[in-house]
Amino acid sequence: MAEQVEGHQQHPLAIYLYIWILLFVLSTFSYLVDYFGFQGLTRWSLIIIFMLMKAGFIVGIFMHMAWERLALITAILIPPICLLVLIGLMNVEGKYTTKTRGQYFDEQPPVSRIVEGHQTSH
Amino acid sequence: MSQETNATALPVGVTGVVTDWSGDKQAFHVPWGKAMMWIFLLSDTFIFTSFLTGYMHVRTSTTVPWPNPSEVFALTIAGHHIPLILIAIMTFILITSSGTMALAVNYGYRRDRKKTMLLMLATAAFGAMFVSMQAFEWTKLIVDEGVRPWGNPMGAAQFGACFFMITGFHGLHVSIGVIYLSIVAFKVYRGDYESRGYEIVEIVGLYWHFVDLVWVFIFALFYLW
Numbered sequence: 001m002a003e004q005v006e007g008h009q010q011h012p013l014a015i016y017l018y019i020w021i022l023l024f025v026l027s028t029f030s031y032l033v034d035y036f037g038f039q040g041l042t043r044w045s046l047i048i049i050f051m052l053m054k055a056g057f058i059v060g061i062f063m064h065m066a067w068e069r070l071a072l073i074t075a076i077l078i079p080p081i082c083l084l085v086l087i088g089l090m091n092v093e094g095k096y097t098t099k100t101r102g103q104y105f106d107e108q109p110p111v112s113r114i115v116e117g118h119q120t121s122h
Numbered sequence: 123m124s125q126e127t128n129a130t131a132l133p134v135g136v137t138g139v140v141t142d143w144s145g146d147k148q149a150f151h152v153p154w155g156k157a158m159m160w161i162f163l164l165s166d167t168f169i170f171t172s173f174l175t176g177y178m179h180v181r182t183s184t185t186v187p188w189p190n191p192s193e194v195f196a197l198t199i200a201g202h203h204i205p206l207i208l209i210a211i212m213t214f215i216l217i218t219s220s221g222t223m224a225l226a227v228n229y230g231y232r233r234d235r236k237k238t239m240l241l242m243l244a245t246a247a248f249g250a251m252f253v254s255m256q257a258f259e260w261t262k263l264i265v266d267e268g269v270r271p272w273g274n275p276m277g278a279a280q281f282g283a284c285f286f287m288i289t290g291f292h293g294l295h296v297s298i299g300v301i302y303l304s305i306v307a308f309k310v311y312r313g314d315y316e317s318r319g320y321e322i323v324e325i326v327g328l329y330w331h332f333v334d335l336v337w338v339f340i341f342a343l344f345y346l347w
Contacts (some may be wrong), residue, residue, distance in 0.1 A: 010231045015344045020221035027217060027341075034192050034346050043346075051342035054161050055335055062224050062331045064324075069134065071142035072150050090175050091218040094182030101185045103125060 011066040019061045026054050153321040163332045166295075170336050172289050174343055180280040181347075189276035191345045194267070195259070208347050212255050213337065216252070216296075219248030220334040223327050230323035235310055238323060242307035245330060249300040256293045260286075285344070292340060295333050302326060 030050040033043055060066040066071060132151070133141050141150050150157040156290055181188055192205040199207065226241035263269040263285070271286055273279040306326050309315065 010228070013225065013228055013249065016221065016224040016228065020145075020217070020224070023217045024214065025219070027213050030346060031213070032205065034206050037192075047342050047346045051338055054338045056336065058220065058331055058335045062220060063328055063335075069132075069138060069142065069151055071139050072152065072157070072160065074139060075150070076164055079164060080167055080171070083168065083175075086171070087175050087178065090179045091182065094179045097179075097183035098185065101183070105185065 009067055011064075011067070013063060019057050022057060023054055026057075030054075069121050127340060140242065153325075155325050156321060159325045159328050164334065166336075169286075170291070170339070174339065177284040177288060177344065180284060181278070184278040184280060186278040188278045189274065191347070194263070195345065206345060208255060208259055209341065212252055212259075213341050214251050215242065215248050215255070216337050218336050219245045219252070220331055222248065223330045227324045227327040228312065229281035230315075233316075233320065235313065238320070239311040240305045242303050242310065242323070242326070246300045246303040246307065249296050249303065249330075249333075253293055253296050253300070256296075260289075288340060288344060292320050292333070292336055295336070299330050299333050302329065332338065 027050075030047060033046045033050070038046060065076070132138060142151070194206045195207075195209050196203060197207050198204075222241045223245045226238050226245060229237040229241060268275050269282045269285070271283040273281050303326060306322055310320075310323065
């Protein structure tokens, strides 16, 4: 690829315009998921798919990651994998906390009492 | 330095990674400012992911129902109650600004100073518009709906804390981006980069696209969940 030697990224305008339109379309789709009120697994998978596609196009094309050398790509994109581990752990932890709260708190959990306390103080 | 002489014959793929990382020489064949911006953005990724993970944790662990974002952020325009419309408009504005930024980078490398400056200023203007709409959204939530970082009338108390923390930090990034864009646009117009080259526009562009990227995740995980 010629770009690797030049050191800067120069690509035809058409590709940016194409991705630009694509981002608009994908955002509209994401919005429509909410507008039509999809719920459950359908909602989740659609939101995540549109989100990841948009993220991929922004990083790959607009930020030129697709044309960078593999050394830079790996240096930037591998460390965030640690974050997936954090997300996984916190998800498990969150479920555990919910169960503990369900087990030890009454029907009226303290959280909502705090809310009401602040409401009356206004 | 041998990297200059064999620059045209760099190996690609996994061999390329090994060659680039070994032998006491420059690892990334990009301007240093661009490598540094990428590393800064990587650290910012960790910050935003920590916020979003914290939000995910409080949302999954609360026993009180979470306020429905679709209704919280709905607006009534001309008698029609439209869910999440303000957020949708903000999303489109930010994507538009991302597009103008990508074009600015392109015109920068073509050394078309006037078009580069105008496109960067347009990007900054869209950014300012985004922040204004966010200010409107915050005002509506704080004044009309009584959302506070410690509680709100709609449901789980943690909603306010997550909302103000995440969107506030993102709004701060957009505001800084608007200033950064304006400064570089002015310097482009003045011709400061004629001798140094226009890599700086691409570096500003990386920052701006990252701000848009973060919004993609906030939009999906906070507003649409």
